[in-house]
Amino acid sequence: MKPNLPPIILASVSPRREELLRHLGLDFAVVASDATEAHHEQLTAREISQLNAYRKARAVAKRSPEALVIGADTLVFRGTTLYGKPADHADARRMLRELQGRTHEVVTGVCLMHLAAHRCHIFSETSSVTFHPLTDAMIDDYLGRVHTLDKAGAYAVQEHGHRIIEEISGSFSNVVGLPVGRVRQLLEAW
Numbered sequence: 692m693k694p695n696l697p698p699i700i701l702a703s704v705s706p707r708r709e710e711l712l713r714h715l716g717l718d719f720a721v722v723a724s725d726a727t728e729a730h731h732e733q734l735t736a737r738e739i740s741q742l743n744a745y746r747k748a749r750a751v752a753k754r755s756p757e758a759l760v761i762g763a764d765t766l767v768f769r770g771t772t773l774y775g776k777p778a779d780h781a782d783a784r785r786m787l788r789e790l791q792g793r794t795h796e797v798v799t800g801v802c803l804m805h806l807a808a809h810r811c812h813i814f815s816e817t818s819s820v821t822f823h824p825l826t827d828a829m830i831d832d833y834l835g836r837v838h839t840l841d842k843a844g845a846y847a848v849q850e851h852g853h854r855i856i857e858e859i860s861g862s863f864s865n866v867v868g869l870p871v872g873r874v875r876q877l878l879e880a881w
Contacts (some may be wrong), residue, residue, distance in 0.1 A: 696881060697805060702751035702762040707849070711869040712761070715878070724762060726750040730775075736768040737815045740800030745813055748802040756806035759881070763802075765868045767844030769795040774844040783845035784830055787855070790844065791825035797844070797866045803877055812877060816870040818861030820848070825855060 699719035701712055709721055724747035730739060741764075748762030767774040769790065777783035800815040825833075833854050839845040846855060848866045864871045 696759060696878065697808075698755075698758045700751055700755055700758045700760045702747045702760050705763075705868055707847075707868045708763055711864050711867060711871050712874070714871060715875055717878075719761075720758075722751050722755070724748070724750045728764065730773070736766045736773060736796070736798050737800070737817065739773075740764045740766045740798045741802070741813050741815050742800070744800035744802040744815075745804075745811075748804040748811075752804045752806045759803060759805045761801065761803055761874070763799055763869050765797060765799040765843055765865075767795060767797050769793065776843055777840055777845045779840070780834060783834055783839045784827075786845040787822075787825065787830045787833065788827075790846075791822050791830070791855075794819055794821040795844070796820070799865050799868060799870055801870065801874060803874075803881070810881075814873065814877075816862055816865045816873055818859060818863075818865045820856060820866060821858040821860075822855050823857045829854070 699717055701709060701719050701721050702724040704723045726746040728743045743764035744762045748760045752760040774786050777786055796817050796819055798815050798817045802813045804811045837847055837850045859866060862870045
């Protein structure tokens with residue numbers, strides 16, 4: 692990675708995103724963004740993820756304009772149905788039942804923002820995930836193994852994902868929460 696990058700801040704308290712970014716060998720700070728996530732019915736999942744990534748990055752960049760801030764937002768969707776973080780275990784069970792045996796999409800919007808340099812780059816990456824056909828017993832077994840209430844779509848590919856996921860087409864790290872290959876390319880070009 693280029694040594695002449697400004698200080699980097701990850702505008703997320705997601706341990707999964709932090710771990711993925713650490714794989715790039717970067718030194719960075721983690722700062723929670725206080726931005727409220729938007730969910731507009733008129734916008735696509737891609738547009739919502741990019742808008743939320745921008746809002747998260749901007750909220751942190753306003754406090755640290757000399758830093759290169761990385762904001763991200765991941766959404767799970769099938770058609771026009773969004774699957775956010777489940778409200779409770781019953782909601783998690785409902786989501787997994789609806790996704791079982793089908794293919795859905797995972798989109799992560801990413802915003803790299805450096806206010807002092809007046810630079811901003813926003814993009815999104817989409818991966819397709821196909822679930823195995825799942826029985827209620829298989830869903831309950833998965834829910835008993837993984838804390839899903841803080842995960843979009845009520846699952847984590849990196850935690851016993853083989854039990855429910857048949858195939859991933861696209862970036863694995865994108866499904867986890869940050870498309871590291873694309874982020875690396877942008878940071879190298881920065």
